[in-house]
Amino acid sequence: MGLVFDIEQxxxxxxxxxxxxxxxxxxxxxxxxAAHAREM
Incomplete structure (x- = not known):
């Protein structure tokens, strides 16, 4: 199966x-x- 477009690595x-x-x-x-975890 091919790709529709090439992916840049x-x-x-x-x-x-x-x-x-x-x-x-x-x-x-x-x-x-820790601050971001509290936001979640």
Missing amino acids: PTIPVEGSDDDYAVRRIYCVGRNY
């Missing part, structure tokens, strides 16, 4: 190398997590 550079690393997931961590 996000990458980040590997320090000390000419290579890139494919990013699959991004996790956000906040300093004020």
Whole structure:
């Protein structure tokens, strides 16, 4: 099964190398997590 359009794969550079690393997931961590948890 094909896709209707191409999906761009996000990458980040590997320090000390000419290579890139494919990013699959991004996790956000906040300093004020407890305050946001109380809001929920």
